[in-house]
Amino acid sequence: MSELPLRTALVTGANSGLGLASALELARGGLRVVGTVRSADKARKVEAAAADAGVPVETRILDVTDAAGCKDVVEDVRPDVLVNNAGGTCYAPVADVMEEEARHHVETAVFAPIRLARLAIPHMQDRGWGRIVQVSSVAGKVTYPLMGWYQAGKHAMEALSDALRLEVAGSGIHVAVVAPGGFRSGITEEMADVAHRYRGSKYATAFRRLDLGFTLVEPFWTDVQRVAEVVAHAATAEQPHGRYVVGRDAHASLLVSRFVENFRVGVELRDKAVRRLIGLP
Template sequence: MSGAVLVTGATGGIGRAIALRLARDGWRVIGTTRDRDRAAELRACARRHGLSLDTVLMDLTDTASRERGFAEALDLGGGRLRAVVNNAGMAMSGTVEDVTEQAARDVLELNLLGPVQLARLALPVMRDQGGGRIVNVSSLSGRVATPMIGWYCASKHGLEAVSDAMRMEAERDGVRVVIVQPGCYATDLWNEVFARMAAIGPSAYADCYRLLNAVKPLVAGRLPSPEPVARVVRRALTAPRPRARYSVGVDARVALAAERLLPARTADAAKQAVVGLRAAALWRLLCGRAAPMDGIPPLPSR
């Protein structure tokens, strides 16, 4: 199928890896960004590698910018749109209690509503041309809820739910909707996670934030390149019968399997122990029962 592939959030991390990988494989790539300078840098990077790609300015959270950028991308693609890769997103760390209403709205606008609204623009074009692909880059957090990033998890859970519905609705028109669930990779997302935690003011969870910021060097220095995600996105775009979901990374596959197999109490205890929510969580995980220091009497049995 001719036409362009539109990659959102293409100037950094996973989006950059996807845009360059697809361009290297001969796709007509159009990357979106909100920043003119970063767009120029991406084009220059592509040229240094002997590649060609275009960019358009688009703020997914702004209706006018989204529509204007989409129209420009469609024009660059000769009126045809082979695929949309919804990758743009933001992190949101902090407990549900500590994240402000505006911050929660921001992450839902960019991670959930923005990709869905872009898909709404793409679907009529793909229907008229007889098909296409929409790949929504979710996360391990799209299936596994984790303390300290609850609003981020909510945005990705929502994106997966809408993607599932869209997959069933659009199939009859030859449009395949695919979810990609990356684990942890070396991107600016992690710097954003830790920076947001460090900026949270007085909190009942301050000890947890201090613990997580203390392990930042260990986490940030050991994460792999996002290139495997780019390869999986290419597979999702080219497979004759793509799967509904592709998980990427050993950590993602292990965590998703554990979420399916472990009892909720055991999974909760493991996650609580990892982020330092309660020392007793580790005891409960190992012993399978509440520790004396929990201080909360069990509910009476019925």
């Protein structure tokens, strides 16, 4: 009986948080894992974490907005599994984000993961097997104020991923979206910084209340390891689902959103309630 081939997973944004947890979880599952990071210092952190976990994880230096760099890494690694995790948040009123910053965010959140998928697909097609895992968020389906550009990236990435899943299914390639709610990964510290930055502005109350809200609900968020386990399952299951929603808060948000959209005056009532709750001007 022949042995199964060793699968190779490429995980972007692997230096911390969910990216690092996913890389380690995939390595524990017996895959060869290559994590991308943006600096040698971050690569050393990944190597140290892998050593502590007792698993091997290779690293490659990559800024996912660098098209040529993406091509070089994919040609070098030739992944069976691609986990598009790299990205960032964008907490700001839509009109406060200048076009250059918005373009960079969309490049990171939308063009980069689809570019990497496009580059990896031919290698997967040659083998007749592949897994593309797109790390999204409940914000890929639900919209809140003061996170518009972040949500725009996730909405667009999910729409493209849904189309891609249908287009490549006949090649033995599965595309899965993992959409967690809140999980513990330093996000509260980032929101605190944003609230401080907007102090004295007309949005000061809204950001202060969001910061307080994040702090209050963080104990109820999903542990990052749980999300990483879902990512690993989506990357290795024989028949993965097209979408995984992770966390009670994510399921609740989607349920409320669907109810509001099906209720004739639901959107107007929701808007008034949200504005009053967080103190928008």
